[in-house]
Amino acid sequence: MSADPTGTGPMSTEPMSAQPTSAGPTSAQPPDAGPNSAGTAPPLLEVRDLHVTYRSGDRTVPAVRGVGFTLAAGDTLGVAGESGCGKSTMALSLMRLHGGRAEVTGEVLFKGENLLTTGWSRLRAVRWAGASVVFQGAMSALNPVRTVADQIAEPIVLHDKVSTKAAEKRVAQLLDSVGIPAQRMRAHPHEFSGGQRQRVMIAMALACRPDLIIADEPTTALDVMVQAQILELLGDLVKDAGIAVMMITHDLSLLAHTCDRLAVMYAGRIVELGPSRQVLEDPRHPYTTALSRAFPTIGDPASRRAPQGLAGDPPRPSDVSDDGCAFAPRCARVHDGCRTEKMLLWPAGPDRESACLLARPERGGGAL
Amino acid sequence: MSGLRRFLKEFRRRPSGVAGVSILAAFVALALLAPLFVGEDQLDVTKVDGPLLAPPSGSYPLGTDQAGRSILALLAYGARESLRIGIIATVLTVVFGSLVGIVAGHFGGWTGRILMHVTDWFIALPSLPLAISLAAVLGQGETSITIAIAVTSWTATARLVRAQTLAVEARPFVERARVLGAGNRQIMVRQVLPNVMPLILVSSTLTVAGSLLSEATLTFLGLGNPTDITWGEMLHEAFANGAFTANAWWYILPPGLTILAVVLGFTLTGRAVEHVLDPRMEKSR
Amino acid sequence: MSSPRYLVTKLAAAAVSFAVTLVIGFVLFNLMPADPVRTMTRGRPTSEAELGRLRVQLGLDKPLWERFLDFVNDTLHGRLGYSWQYQQSVASLTMHRLGPTLLLMGTAFAISVALGLWLGVRSGWRAGSLFDRITSATALTLWSVPTFWLGMILLIVFSVGIGPIHGFLPAGGMSDPTLPQTGIEHYADVAKHLVLPALTMVLVVYAQYVTIMRASIIEEIGSPYLLTARAKGLTDAVVRRRHAVPNALLPSVTMIFLHLGGLISGAVAVEAIFSWPGLGELTYEALKIPDLPLLQGTFIVFSASVIIMNLLADLAYRALDPRVRAS
Amino acid sequence: GRAFADGSTAGSGSGAGKTLRVAMDGSGVDTLNPFTAYFNGALDLFGGIYPTLTTIDDAGKSAPYLAKSWKLSDDHLTWTFQIADGLKWSDGQPLTAEDAAWTLNLIMTDDVAGTANGTLVANFESVTAPDATTLVVKTKQPQSNLDYISIPVSGIPIVPKHVWEAHTKDLKDFKNESTPVVGYGPWVLTEFKTGEYAKLDANKTFLLGAPKYDHLIEQIYKETDAAVAALKAGQLDYIEGVNATQFKTLQGASGVQTAQAVGNGWFGLELNAGAKTRTGKPIGTGNPALADPVLRKAIALAVDKKTLVAKVLDGQGQVAEGYLPPAWPQWSWKPADDQLSKFDPAAANKLLDDAGYKAGSDGVRVDPKTSKPLNLRLGIHSDDTQDAAVSNYLVSWFKAIGINATIQPMSMSALNSDLGKGNWDMLMDAWTTGPDPTYLLGIQSCGTLPNDDGSGGNTDSFFCDADYDKLFAQQSTIFDPAERAKVVGQMQEILYQGNSNIMFYNSTHKIAANAKVSGLLTGTKDANGFYPAQSSFWSYLKAAPAAEAAGSSGKDGGSGAGLWIGVIVAVVVVGGGGVLVLRRRSGADDRE
Amino acid sequence: MTLEVRDLSVVYPPRGGVGPARAVDGVDLRIGDGEIVALIGESGCGKSTLARTLVGLVKPSRGQVLYQGTPLDYSAKALKAYRRHTQLVLQDPGGALNPKQNVFDAVAEGPRLHGLKDDLKETVHDALTRAGLRPPEDFYHRYPHELSGGQQQRVVIAGALALNPSLIVADEPVASLDASVRGEILKLLLRLRDDLGLSALVVSHDLGLAWNIADRVAVMYLGRIVEQGTVEEVLLNPRHPYTKALLSVVPSGAEDWRPTLLSGEPPDPTAIPAGCRFHPRCGRWAGASAADRERAACDRRELPVLAADVSGAACHLLDLDPPATDVSNAWENA
Ligand SMILES: Nc1ncnc2c1ncn2[C@@H]1O[C@H](COP(=O)(O)OP(=O)(O)OP(=O)(O)O)[C@@H](O)[C@H]1O
Ligand SMILES: Nc1ncnc2c1ncn2[C@@H]1O[C@H](COP(=O)(O)OP(=O)(O)OP(=O)(O)O)[C@@H](O)[C@H]1O
Ligand SMILES: [Mg+2]
Ligand SMILES: [Mg+2]
Numbered sequence A: 001m002s003a004d005p006t007g008t009g010p011m012s013t014e015p016m017s018a019q020p021t022s023a024g025p026t027s028a029q030p031p032d033a034g035p036n037s038a039g040t041a042p043p044l045l046e047v048r049d050l051h052v053t054y055r056s057g058d059r060t061v062p063a064v065r066g067v068g069f070t071l072a073a074g075d076t077l078g079v080a081g082e083s084g085c086g087k088s089t090m091a092l093s094l095m096r097l098h099g100g101r102a103e104v105t106g107e108v109l110f111k112g113e114n115l116l117t118t119g120w121s122r123l124r125a126v127r128w129a130g131a132s133v134v135f136q137g138a139m140s141a142l143n144p145v146r147t148v149a150d151q152i153a154e155p156i157v158l159h160d161k162v163s164t165k166a167a168e169k170r171v172a173q174l175l176d177s178v179g180i181p182a183q184r185m186r187a188h189p190h191e192f193s194g195g196q197r198q199r200v201m202i203a204m205a206l207a208c209r210p211d212l213i214i215a216d217e218p219t220t221a222l223d224v225m226v227q228a229q230i231l232e233l234l235g236d237l238v239k240d241a242g243i244a245v246m247m248i249t250h251d252l253s254l255l256a257h258t259c260d261r262l263a264v265m266y267a268g269r270i271v272e273l274g275p276s277r278q279v280l281e282d283p284r285h286p287y288t289t290a291l292s293r294a295f296p297t298i299g300d301p302a303s304r305r306a307p308q309g310l311a312g313d314p315p316r317p318s319d320v321s322d323d324g325c326a327f328a329p330r331c332a333r334v335h336d337g338c339r340t341e342k343m344l345l346w347p348a349g350p351d352r353e354s355a356c357l358l359a360r361p362e363r364g365g366g367a368l
Numbered sequence B: 001m002s003g004l005r006r007f008l009k010e011f012r013r014r015p016s017g018v019a020g021v022s023i024l025a026a027f028v029a030l031a032l033l034a035p036l037f038v039g040e041d042q043l044d045v046t047k048v049d050g051p052l053l054a055p056p057s058g059s060y061p062l063g064t065d066q067a068g069r070s071i072l073a074l075l076a077y078g079a080r081e082s083l084r085i086g087i088i089a090t091v092l093t094v095v096f097g098s099l100v101g102i103v104a105g106h107f108g109g110w111t112g113r114i115l116m117h118v119t120d121w122f123i124a125l126p127s128l129p130l131a132i133s134l135a136a137v138l139g140q141g142e143t144s145i146t147i148a149i150a151v152t153s154w155t156a157t158a159r160l161v162r163a164q165t166l167a168v169e170a171r172p173f174v175e176r177a178r179v180l181g182a183g184n185r186q187i188m189v190r191q192v193l194p195n196v197m198p199l200i201l202v203s204s205t206l207t208v209a210g211s212l213l214s215e216a217t218l219t220f221l222g223l224g225n226p227t228d229i230t231w232g233e234m235l236h237e238a239f240a241n242g243a244f245t246a247n248a249w250w251y252i253l254p255p256g257l258t259i260l261a262v263v264l265g266f267t268l269t270g271r272a273v274e275h276v277l278d279p280r281m282e283k284s285r
Numbered sequence C: 001m002s003s004p005r006y007l008v009t010k011l012a013a014a015a016v017s018f019a020v021t022l023v024i025g026f027v028l029f030n031l032m033p034a035d036p037v038r039t040m041t042r043g044r045p046t047s048e049a050e051l052g053r054l055r056v057q058l059g060l061d062k063p064l065w066e067r068f069l070d071f072v073n074d075t076l077h078g079r080l081g082y083s084w085q086y087q088q089s090v091a092s093l094t095m096h097r098l099g100p101t102l103l104l105m106g107t108a109f110a111i112s113v114a115l116g117l118w119l120g121v122r123s124g125w126r127a128g129s130l131f132d133r134i135t136s137a138t139a140l141t142l143w144s145v146p147t148f149w150l151g152m153i154l155l156i157v158f159s160v161g162i163g164p165i166h167g168f169l170p171a172g173g174m175s176d177p178t179l180p181q182t183g184i185e186h187y188a189d190v191a192k193h194l195v196l197p198a199l200t201m202v203l204v205v206y207a208q209y210v211t212i213m214r215a216s217i218i219e220e221i222g223s224p225y226l227l228t229a230r231a232k233g234l235t236d237a238v239v240r241r242r243h244a245v246p247n248a249l250l251p252s253v254t255m256i257f258l259h260l261g262g263l264i265s266g267a268v269a270v271e272a273i274f275s276w277p278g279l280g281e282l283t284y285e286a287l288k289i290p291d292l293p294l295l296q297g298t299f300i301v302f303s304a305s306v307i308i309m310n311l312l313a314d315l316a317y318r319a320l321d322p323r324v325r326a327s
Numbered sequence D: 001g002r003a004f005a006d007g008s009t010a011g012s013g014s015g016a017g018k019t020l021r022v023a024m025d026g027s028g029v030d031t032l033n034p035f036t037a038y039f040n041g042a043l044d045l046f047g048g049i050y051p052t053l054t055t056i057d058d059a060g061k062s063a064p065y066l067a068k069s070w071k072l073s074d075d076h077l078t079w080t081f082q083i084a085d086g087l088k089w090s091d092g093q094p095l096t097a098e099d100a101a102w103t104l105n106l107i108m109t110d111d112v113a114g115t116a117n118g119t120l121v122a123n124f125e126s127v128t129a130p131d132a133t134t135l136v137v138k139t140k141q142p143q144s145n146l147d148y149i150s151i152p153v154s155g156i157p158i159v160p161k162h163v164w165e166a167h168t169k170d171l172k173d174f175k176n177e178s179t180p181v182v183g184y185g186p187w188v189l190t191e192f193k194t195g196e197y198a199k200l201d202a203n204k205t206f207l208l209g210a211p212k213y214d215h216l217i218e219q220i221y222k223e224t225d226a227a228v229a230a231l232k233a234g235q236l237d238y239i240e241g242v243n244a245t246q247f248k249t250l251q252g253a254s255g256v257q258t259a260q261a262v263g264n265g266w267f268g269l270e271l272n273a274g275a276k277t278r279t280g281k282p283i284g285t286g287n288p289a290l291a292d293p294v295l296r297k298a299i300a301l302a303v304d305k306k307t308l309v310a311k312v313l314d315g316q317g318q319v320a321e322g323y324l325p326p327a328w329p330q331w332s333w334k335p336a337d338d339q340l341s342k343f344d345p346a347a348a349n350k351l352l353d354d355a356g357y358k359a360g361s362d363g364v365r366v367d368p369k370t371s372k373p374l375n376l377r378l379g380i381h382s383d384d385t386q387d388a389a390v391s392n393y394l395v396s397w398f399k400a401i402g403i404n405a406t407i408q409p410m411s412m413s414a415l416n417s418d419l420g421k422g423n424w425d426m427l428m429d430a431w432t433t434g435p436d437p438t439y440l441l442g443i444q445s446c447g448t449l450p451n452d453d454g455s456g457g458n459t460d461s462f463f464c465d466a467d468y469d470k471l472f473a474q475q476s477t478i479f480d481p482a483e484r485a486k487v488v489g490q491m492q493e494i495l496y497q498g499n500s501n502i503m504f505y506n507s508t509h510k511i512a513a514n515a516k517v518s519g520l521l522t523g524t525k526d527a528n529g530f531y532p533a534q535s536s537f538w539s540y541l542k543a544a545p546a547a548e549a550a551g552s553s554g555k556d557g558g559s560g561a562g563l564w565i566g567v568i569v570a571v572v573v574v575g576g577g578g579v580l581v582l583r584r585r586s587g588a589d590d591r592e
Numbered sequence E: 001m002t003l004e005v006r007d008l009s010v011v012y013p014p015r016g017g018v019g020p021a022r023a024v025d026g027v028d029l030r031i032g033d034g035e036i037v038a039l040i041g042e043s044g045c046g047k048s049t050l051a052r053t054l055v056g057l058v059k060p061s062r063g064q065v066l067y068q069g070t071p072l073d074y075s076a077k078a079l080k081a082y083r084r085h086t087q088l089v090l091q092d093p094g095g096a097l098n099p100k101q102n103v104f105d106a107v108a109e110g111p112r113l114h115g116l117k118d119d120l121k122e123t124v125h126d127a128l129t130r131a132g133l134r135p136p137e138d139f140y141h142r143y144p145h146e147l148s149g150g151q152q153q154r155v156v157i158a159g160a161l162a163l164n165p166s167l168i169v170a171d172e173p174v175a176s177l178d179a180s181v182r183g184e185i186l187k188l189l190l191r192l193r194d195d196l197g198l199s200a201l202v203v204s205h206d207l208g209l210a211w212n213i214a215d216r217v218a219v220m221y222l223g224r225i226v227e228q229g230t231v232e233e234v235l236l237n238p239r240h241p242y243t244k245a246l247l248s249v250v251p252s253g254a255e256d257w258r259p260t261l262l263s264g265e266p267p268d269p270t271a272i273p274a275g276c277r278f279h280p281r282c283g284r285w286a287g288a289s290a291a292d293r294e295r296a297a298c299d300r301r302e303l304p305v306l307a308a309d310v311s312g313a314a315c316h317l318l319d320l321d322p323p324a325t326d327v328s329n330a331w332e333n334a
Helices: A023-028 A088-094 A122-128 A148-160 A164-177 A182-186 A196-207 A224-241 A252-258 A274-280 A288-294 A336-340 B002-012 B015-037 B071-106 B110-124 B127-138 B142-170 B172-180 B184-223 B231-240 B249-277 B279-284 C003-030 C035-038 C047-058 C064-076 C091-123 C130-144 C145-158 C183-221 C225-233 C238-258 C260-274 C279-288 C292-320 C321-327 D040-049 D097-110 D161-167 D222-234 D244-252 D293-302 D305-312 D345-354 D386-402 D413-419 D438-442 D466-475 D481-498 D536-542 D557-585 E046-053 E076-082 E101-113 E118-128 E147-162 E179-196 E207-215 E231-236 E241-248 E283-289 E292-296 E316-321
Strands: A045-056 A058-069 A076-080 A100-112 A132-133 A210-214 A244-250 A261-266 A269-275 D019-024 D054-056 D063-064 D065-072 D076-085 D124-131 D132-141 D187-192 D197-202 D214-221 D238-240 D257-262 D263-271 D317-319 D375-381 D404-410 D428-430 D501-506 D511-514 E003-012 E021-031 E037-039 E062-067 E086-089 E165-171 E200-205 E218-219 E222-232
Touching: A045 A088, A058 A088, A058 A100, A058 A269, A058 B127, A058 D054, A058 E283, A076 A088, A076 A252, A076 D238, A088 A100, A088 A244, A088 A269, A088 D040, A100 D345, A148 A164, A148 A182, A164 A182, A164 C091, A182 A224, A196 A210, A196 A224, A196 B184, A210 A224, A210 D428, A224 A244, A224 A252, A224 E241, A244 D481, A252 A274, A252 A288, A261 A274, A261 A288, A269 A288, A274 B015, A288 B071, A288 E179, B002 B249, B002 E021, B015 B071, B015 B249, B071 B142, B071 B184, B071 E207, B110 B142, B110 C003, B127 C260, B127 C279, B127 C292, B127 D040, B142 B172, B142 B184, B142 E037, B172 B184, B172 E101, B172 E147, B184 B231, B184 B249, B184 C145, B184 C260, B184 C279, B231 B249, B231 C145, B231 D386, B249 C130, B249 C145, B249 E062, C003 C064, C003 C292, C003 D161, C003 E283, C035 C047, C035 D054, C035 D413, C091 C183, C091 C238, C091 C279, C091 C292, C091 D040, C145 C260, C145 D222, C183 C238, C183 C260, C225 C238, C238 C292, C260 C292, C260 E147, C279 C292, C279 D161, C279 D244, C292 D054, D019 D222, D019 D536, D040 D187, D040 D197, D040 D214, D040 D536, D063 D065, D063 D097, D065 E046, D076 D097, D097 D124, D097 D132, D097 D161, D124 D263, D222 D244, D222 D511, D244 D257, D244 D511, D263 D293, D263 D386, D293 D345, D293 D501, D293 E046, D305 D386, D305 D501, D345 D386, D375 D386, D375 D413, D375 D511, D386 D404, D386 D428, D438 D466, D466 D481, D481 D501, D501 E101, E003 E046, E021 E046, E021 E200, E037 E046, E046 E165, E046 E200, E086 E147, E101 E118, E101 E147, E118 E147, E118 E179, E147 E179, E179 E200, E179 E207, E200 E207, E207 E231, E218 E231, E218 E241, E222 E231, E222 E241, E241 E283, E292 E316
Parallel strands: A076 A244, A076 A261, A132 A210, A210 A244, D019 D214, D019 D238, D375 D404, D375 D428, E037 E200, E037 E218, E086 E165, E165 E200
Antiparallel strands: A045 A058, A045 A100, A261 A269, D054 D063, D065 D076, D076 D132, D124 D132, D187 D197, D197 D214, D238 D511, D257 D511, D263 D428, D263 D501, D317 D501, E003 E021, E003 E062, E218 E222
């Protein structure tokens, strides 16, 4: 337990606490969100200066390059950003799920305990019981040769130390709660449709009543209609249970609806962080602007026959340097400072942060 | 070409592959250069005057065989025959296997199904007994051994190539080619073949390895031409002539070890190539 | 597809395979002009009339198509043809030899599979580790060894003895005739005779299984479901045992059965070297003449066993893999 | 030293009494039915378990067995054998002349029963047993070799009528495998496993003397090397027919005794001097050039038989000239010095030059009659290592006289098929024979040529010579051995000069045995150190266990078992240990 | 008028014990000259099948594809000729390029196959330029894996353009691309239409895409077109309950956004319900009064195939309503 309980530290690269204090987002929380919302106790999850570097052969790929944020109990955080910007990498590193393939530095404080340095057995105890994960493709995230009941019961037996019988009872309840008849618990994953599988995944994530669910693109493989169903379900369940959620996707417009706060990532860094509606409606980073414009509003004459895009290609993680803004080559408002200055997450208005020089307070942030 | 250069660069990073290629290069050199330092006279039983089945000595670094010939000379000369049989069998196998595989994979209908059934039947046949029988039926000698190996080992290639062809054909670029106006032949040759080529390459190196072993085994079982000089034949002779009883290790170990080395060489090379060409690795780049 | 229908389809396919094998077998073994009669009687005072009589007895005077009908009839009646050199039905010859071959191949197969899969899982799970490198290198090397050669070397070292090693294992055969042929002692004796041939086969064959299993495990290692399992807090060993292995086992099982033909091939050489009185040795014997009906018979028995094993593998695969079961 | 092992041997004791363990002939046992069996392994066994009328002695002459004595009538057509009295089959039933008469009659009258030995009785008119101790054989023509037709191993075994009567119907399929097999001989077959071994018990009341061992085991070793290994490891007592290399190694090995007997067979080359049918119609694809005796003579001169003996046989054999092997000295023949074809390539070349065989540009001579180069096929048995070894020499020697020989390895079956059709130029061949040479001489007679339609035929090289045939007919009716030998000699001379069958050498018959087995060898060595030929019948009968050595090593199967189990356990432990160590090192499971 | 389909059906034969799949089950559709039509629908509703049928990759089980008024001829030669005019652009640009072909060869593939080798260099240069890969020479020798997803898709489009087609069928051309790149590709399509007068059928499940570029839109459900019309008509004033549901799940900035979720699983073309194929999931049907249900008889009464070119929706329940009022005003203030 090395964390500074106030959640602020001396390191300059560290983000300002994003602990919600203002009325806006907090009001969206259910009243039973728990004592942590008061802002004095350690937050549920605090990430500081997280770096993840993949090693493959003699190449190193810095996929996450200094990410920091906090997440209170019952809070929902959306992480958006285009493909390859390091969202999954960041999420997996929280539970040290990369194995030996990646080097992870920084701090991941889960209820004050640094998960990056704690012993493996401690970590295992936290996994699933403290924080569970809903992965993207449920077909591949579920073991194809074992029954659904087996797989859901597995963490229950492991963490709650209950008998298999008792665990199965809970499995039935869980499946019921996600709208799958309990009789089907003996079925194998392939016998379910994509949407049902994702429900199974959600049931499994809830199995040990975790404090945090990390959902890594839980719906991208699904059809629009099913996608909406699943998000509704997930939203309802976590709201009822007061579980904090970190939801990852590249679809900004989806997150706006489901999450209280939004983090936009670009090239391994968070470039904008703030209450989701604000971020979407009033972006403080050119990248966020471009991203939100890419999802047209039907009926909006401005976007009729006028698709908006972002010229250029996302950088390769191996090509970005620490100096300057990684977005500069594609930015319409780029200027000299963007190429040289070190980018940090600067406060950009109440409860908002942005990594754009234009948003820096001394420049009169928010003038984007 | 950048592809080739990249391949070589990747390949060089795999020590086992480099070792395999080195072994092979050494043996190919040995085979090619054998006539330069092994005269006909050294192989002619009526002209050699070495001691019979003598252990290694100064003038015979690997000793002599029953007729007084230098084992080293036989070994060098045997490299030619052994490699030749292995490679011819492999070329036959690979050409036939690839053809069947691609055609079966490309034409889903009757053609493909029948071809695949035929392949399956051949897979069901145990290869060595079949090869033995073929060789026994076709008569003695390297020709029938080569044919026997080719006939029995094409199935693996065909299967692999077919599976890969199916995978390739399922990829959208084949559909794109079709929309651009490509016919069956053009799709098979221009789209599928380049994409199954790496697999064929890998398969062929592994097939050579298998062929060499089969050749040695068939020859050992007495289906070769006893007057040829191949490694398998040397072992056959050694075995048939009681070299074991005589504890003539210099007659028994070298041919076996050379077979081992060459097979290992091909296997290592093949696996390294396979690894370098692994499509999954390609994608992640 | 429903189970019985699946079974019927598979059985039919196997039957067709077998029929094709029969035809291939017949064509193969009747292509070559051969004079088995002179071969059989070689070195013995035999009159011309007797030779003629033998030819009739063996049906060699009949046209090819008639011989084919005879052969089919023969096979359907379980005789598999009539051996030239042993002058009895091939079926009765092979029946005698089936037991020893099954014993040898079964033992070698069981050990190889157990050893190969175990090592394969271990080395695939930690690909690139010292253990993996040693295991893989050993397996690759052993795979490259000609079976018969390895057998000969083992024979010298462990049976004849070399240098300080005294030969302590029997040089051939399946049992020591000086010992009683029943009871524990007999089984121990057979086991003792089994050591070298089985060892030879295991050493050559297990390597394949290591490679197969290792590849399967590596194939699975990146799978998201393993990530899920890890995320659940399972220990590494549990993740491997409960999640990776069952999945990796499926392709391995098929591959292993597909490689069964290789095992049989190994058996021929090994039985020849160790005088193991099985089908392989019978084949080797038949080869010398060559006794074509006998070769044809052993060939058919081998093929049939592979077909049966593949059928079983198919069914086993179906039983094991819920995905296949459903489709 | 070259020896693999210490060579210490084990006492062969096991069960009650002493056991002699011999390697069965590599061919194994095709069937235990003596009427249909062909394989030498089976014949060897029959020699031990079924009686014969006569046997042969050290010198290869016929000697009493069941028949105490025999008489030939003056018209040379009736043989009367006096059968020993009071003999009993192994099941206690009396063994009488009736059994012999029944057996011989069955072979004469039943096609199946005649499968293996029908030829031997082809000339029989009748066989009767007027009383229990008298057997009368009447022949159609005078036949001088009647005292050889029922000898152990290579002759007709007599079977118990009371057992076999029941099987005359299903003789073809009767396998005769229920043990103990009812018979009479030095041994009783008590256990038989196809492809593995035969176990026999000694007949302590055997007519010709009781075996010294209590048990005999004939075990199959498919590879002689394995047998030799077993011999050295003390798992085997006796091997017949090791090859030159094995023999040489065993000669130096401690605890092993070795012996060579003069050969009972020849090894040589057959030339297709013009294959034709009985009516003289040419058949086959043989090269016509070989019809020229000059060419054949030149070929004979081009072969250095001494080198073959020295290098292929490693000196373990003799240069052969005559057709019949030295094992039967009564028939041996040698060419006179002036007739002798000595190795002389120069002379061969001169012969060919003189006959108009001009060398082409590639050094291959051209047949003046057909103007085709002398390209000759050299067929060899692919499974015969001697064929392979010798053919390499021949090709080189033939090249030296302008003949291009191409080696064609063929399976026995293919070779025999081609041979009968005349589709060959030169063939490597080898034959062995028992003491009676009639059959071996017979296959060179015109009567064995095939019919016009290609059927029939039992010839060996399409040799056909009227004078030879006359002598052949004559020799079988001569009852004075010396007289007969002279005729046989003349026949061999004709063969020698015909050069259709060029004899290369007679390789010795090589035996290796555990040094503790005594009494194996009889006869006296000749100048070359070779013993006279002996049959396995006598060897097994006369073999005696050496006196129990004090403090025997006790390294036999039983106690060896502990050792091998130990070693396997050790290997497993070491291997497993290594794995465990590696596992440990790879770290605890507290990581992923 | 460029391309028209009449009463088109595609039935896939039974597979693995599941009955035949009626992937496309009666479709009339017309793509006029220089028109961009968007085909919208849920996964598995038969969009791709229809698209593939249009370019002759799938032979219809019933109905016709007419190009310039003449029915398609499925002989190899005729198809080849047809494919000079009609090109397909696939969803996954990475997969649509042969990894063993560099950019030049990939673009030149079409002209080569058609024997247009004369000014190949120029054609390729041209096509790449038009597809926005500038300067083209920089790309010639690159292999697909050396390109970003957006660039790959441009190469695919260039490959189609190299044949100077008059119609491009784009099957989910941006589905696998990042949101930021997506707009660029759509811009390109629009520009091509404007510059070259290309007609296009764009297949997607994304209504926003239709809004972005299409002139007309057709909404497909379970093998049928259930509603079609101009983009404004259909998207701003949807009439079919299915279209409404689809529109509702598009996340909007609206505070009170609440999607109308369809119950049940995605529809299955091997078991098409009788009557209106949408009725089992139709909220309106479920909520309708007994009398209305009796009148509409959605569960029994077959619907006619919606005619091409006519704006309208195939729904029995529409007969119950007065013509829908303009509901688009909600968006006006957005
Ligand atoms: N095992 C690995 N080795 C090397 N590089 C990797 C590895 N896994 C991911 N990367 C790289 O790291 C970067 C970030 O990957 P990540 O999967 O976190 O992206 P993402 O934001 O989740 O993208 P997506 O939206 O496609 O899921 C990518 O550029 C990817 O290529
Ligand atoms: N080759 C085929 N054989 C059998 N059924 C097929 C085949 N291709 C597609 N189908 C089925 O036809 C139906 C329509 O498929 P299609 O690919 O046209 O749908 P889609 O609308 O393009 O869906 P998506 O949005 O997922 O691409 C699906 O249910 C599919 O399962
Ligand atoms: Mg991701
Ligand atoms: Mg589609």
